[in-house]
Amino acid sequence: MPGSVPLAQKIGGMSPAKVCLLLSLPLVVLLIMSFQAQGGLGQSLQALLRPDVTQVDELLLHFTWWPRLAVALLAGGGLALAGVLMQQVLRNPLAAPTTLGVASGANLALMAATLMAPGLLVVGREWVALAGGAVAMGLVFALAWRRGLAPVVVVLAGLVVNLYLGALSTALLLFNHETLAGLLIWGAGSLSQNGWGGAAALAPRLALCALAAWLLLRPLAVLELDEASAKSLGVSLKYLRFAGLGLAVFITGSVVSVVGIIGFIGLAAPNIVRMAGARRLGTRLLWSTLLGAVLLATTDLLLQRFSGMMATLIPTGAVTGALGAPLLLWLIPRLKLQGDRPPQASSLLAGRHAAPYRLAAGIFLALLLTACLGLFVGQGGGGWTWINPLEWSVTEWRLPRVMAAAASGLMLAIAGTLLQRLSANPMASPEVLGISGGCAIALILGIYLLPAPSNAALIGIGTAGALVTLLGLVALNRRSGFVPERLLLSGVAITALFDAVRSILLAGGDPRGQQVIAWLAGSTYHVDMTSALVVGALAAGLALATLPFTRWLDILPLGAPMAKSLGVGLTQARLGLLLLVALLTACATLVVGPLSFVGLLAPHMARLAGLSRAREHLVGAALIGMLLMVLADWAGRQVMFPYEIPAGLVASLIGGAYFMWGLRRL
DSSP: OTTOOOBSOOOTTOOHHHHHHHHHHHHHHHHHHHHHHTTOHHHHHHHHHSOOTTOHHHHHIIIIIHHHHHHHHHHHHHHHHHHHHHHHHHTOTTOOTTTTTHHHHHHHHHHHHHHHOTHHHHHOHHHHHHHHHHHHHHHHHHHHGGGTTOHHHHHHHHHHHHHHHHHHHHHHHHHSHHHHHHHHHHHTTOOOOSSSHHHHHHHHHHHHHHHHHHHTHHHHHGGGSOHHHHHHTTOOHHHHHHHHHHHHHHHHHHHHHHHOOOOSHHHHHHHHHHHTTOOSHHHHHHHHHHHHHHHHHHHHHHHHHHGGGSSSOOOHHHHHHHHHHHHHHHHGGGBOOOSOOOSOGGGGGOOOOSSHHHHHHHHHHHHHHHHHHHHHEEEETTEEEEOOTTSHHIIIIIHHHHHHHHHHHHHHHHHHHHHHHHHTOTTOOTTTTTHHHHHHHHHHHHHHHSSSOOHHHHHHHHHHHHHHHHHHHHHHHTTTTOOHHHHHHHHHHHHHHHHHHHHHHHTTOOTHHHHHHHHHHTOOTTOOHHHHHHHHHHHHHHHHHHGGGHHHHHHGGGOHHHHHHTTOOHHHHHHHHHHHHHHHHHHHHHHHOSOOOHHHHHHHHHHHTTOOSHHHHHHHHHHHHHHHHHHHHHHHHHTTTTSOOOHHHHHHHHHHHHHHHHHHTO
C-alpha cells in the first residue's frame, strides 16, 4: 500500500474478540473488588438506580463513582474510534488525537476561551474544543501536504504542533496561574465527576458519531486502495478524507471538552486490535471502540484503588500518557517505514562560504550589538530609554541574564551541531530527539524528591537523565542502523513521556509547581552573577572540549564505511560525542528549559550561511545560538513590558515556527 506504514508483526493465534476478552479480565476483577468495598453488587446497583438521599455513601456512589465509570467508558471508546478514523484516512498506524496535536489544540482553545471569551463556553465547550482541534489538524495537514501526507512527515508535524501549542499553553499558565490553576488537573485528563452532566453530554454526541462512522464505513474502506484505484471507482478522496478527519476531530473535541487530554488510548487500542488480526475497517471500528473503553476504565479504576497511598491527586490522562509512551517505543521497531526520509546527509556538506571566518566575524559583531541592546536599551516608566552602563541594574540584573542566555544558546547550538553531524540527520536536535525532555524529567524529579538540591547536584541529575535518554535512543535504533525516521519517532515517544510526567507532577497542587512552570518556560529572571559566571565557564569549557573532535565530525557524515576506512573508531567517537551532547544539554536545560529549539535552529542557519566544515559549522552555530538567545531574552522583556515572556518560551515560538517552515519545504 503506497505511503502506508504496515505493522511487521502480529499477535499470533488470537482474534480481536479474544484479545478484548483477555484485556477485560482486569476490569472485571477491579469492578468486583470495588463492588465488595461498597457493600456488594446489589447495593451498588441500588445506589445507581434508586439512591437513598439520607445515605451519604449511596449519594457518593450515584453522583461520583458511577458517573466516573460511565465517562471513562465513553471517553475511552470515543478516543479509540477517533484513532481508527485517523489511521484509516491517513493510512498511518501512528496517527492518533494526541500524536497529531488535535487534543493539544482543543485544550489550548478551551484555555484561551476561559481567559478571553468565557461567553463562548456557554454556547458549548465542545464547539470551542472542535475549533482548536480543527486548527491544529489543519496546521499538520498544511505542513505534510506537499509530501502526500507521508507517515513520518505527518507524525513529525504533529510533534512540532504539539510542542508549539504546548509552549503557548505554558505562556497562558505563566501569566494566569491563579485563574488557570484548576485547569492543570483537568487539562491533564481528569475523570472526576460531580454528577451525570459529563456522561449526558458525551453519550448522545458519541452515539451520533458512531452512527456517522457506520454510514461512512464502505466509502472509508476505499481508502485502503491506492489513489488511482480509488478515483477509478468515482470516489472523491478529498471530501472523503475531510469527512473522516472532521468526524475524528469532533469526537476528540467532545471528549477533551469533558475530561481534558487523555493520552494514547486512540493510539493503543487500534494498534492492538490490528495486531490481533483485524483487517476489515468495520471489525477494527467495533473492537477498537470496545477495547478503548476497557483500557481507560481499567486504568482509572487502578488509579482510584491506589490513589489513597499517594499524597497528591494524579490525573488519569497523564497516567495513560505515561503508559502509552513505552507502547509507542515498542511499536516503532515493528514498523516498516518506506519513502518518507527527511533530506539526506549530503545536504549537511552543501555549499561553502568563500570567506567563512569573515562571516563568523560579522555574526560576532551582530552578537556584540545585540548584547549591548540587552544591557543598555529597555523600557521604563516613561517609555524607551538608554540605561547608563554604571547603573546597578546593568551589573546586578541585566548582565547576568545576558550572560546566561548567551551561554545556554552556545551549549544548545553546539549540542545540535554534534547530533546533526553524528547522525547525518539535519532534523536532529536535543529538543526533537527527546534528549531535552529526558533531561527535564530527571531535573523535575530532582527538584521534587531532593530537599534542597544544589546547582551542581541538578547538573549531575540532568546530565544523567540526558545520558540515559541518549543510551535509550542508541539501544532502540542500533539494529536499524540509526535510520533517521526511527530516531525522530523515538523522540516523539520520549517527548510524550516527558509531557505525562510533567502533567502528573504539576497537577498535584505542590507550591513548587509554579517554579517548575517558570523554569520550563526558560526564564533567566532568577540568574545572579555567580550563577551566570558558573554557566558561562561551563559553556566555554564544553565548547573548547568539542574542538578536538572536529576531524571526526568532518568524516562521520560521510557514512560508517568511509569513517572506518579513514581510521575513525566509530564506537569511541559516538560515545564521546554523545557524552558531550548530554553535558551540554543538561547545563543548557537548567537555564532555558527543555523546548527552545535553538539546538535545531542555529546549526541549520550556520549551514545555510555556508559554514559547512566541522570547525566552521561549530563556531558559526555557537555564535548564532548565542545571538538568538540574547535576542529572545531581550525581546521577552520588552514585548509585554512590564510583564515578561521567558527567553526559552520566545525562542521556542521562533524555533517552532522555523521547524514548521522547514517541514513545509521538505
